[in-house]
Amino acid sequence: PSYHAPGVYRMCRDYMKSHDAKYGTSESEGDHFASDWDRLIATSYKMFEATQCESSGLIPNWAKVYEEGQSLRAETGFSGSGTPGAEYGAEASRAVWRVALDYLLFPGEAGEAVAFLDPVAAHLETRESGGNWDESLRVDGNCLVESIHPGWSSNMFMAGPTFTSLVCPSNSVDSGRQQELIDAAGKRVASKAIDDYYSGSWVA
Helix, strand or coil, X not given: CCCCCHHHHHHHHHHHHHXXXXXCCCCCHHHHHHHHHHHHHHHHHHHHHHHCCCCCCCCCCCCEEEEECCEEEEECCCCCCCCCCCEECHHHHHHHHHHHHHHHHCCCCCHHHHHHHHHHHHHHHCCEECCEECCCCCCXXXXXXXXXXXXXXXXXXXXXXXXXXXXCCCCCCCHHHHHHHHHHXXXXXXXXXXXXXXXXXXXX
């Protein structure tokens, strides 16, 4: 689920609609494909709903998703890049950032982004105290995520994208408390040096 990027799909949709006369095969090509882009966005959020843990907001690195009528069912049990499939790790955390980007770019359209990000922010609210972040996140045994990548809050390739859930106003966290979390997240990221590509790209 980590590679779905609904905000980017909306950008592609709008670009095609705006530039089809110049670059398309016809002046209406972009309008013709708009519904396909919208369907891809909707399907991506259905996939997120099928894989996201309602209590923690977390999703697994990898999941097999099956269509059952009008709904989707997901299960783990495999890996796509060597990362544990049932782990909230480097792959999974990127999905949070990609959904947060959808909210930032299209706040008027991305209601699904708000619903996805809210439980993540609520989870983070329980992991921070006095500017310090717990080294572990909560695992719900009833969900697909069975483990957390060690040291998530110290590894910026995980903490950075996970912290982006806080850019969206949460319905579950008081606004003053959310600002405290944003400040604590910013301080954590700023305290790290750029010493490799993956974490360094978030620190930069």
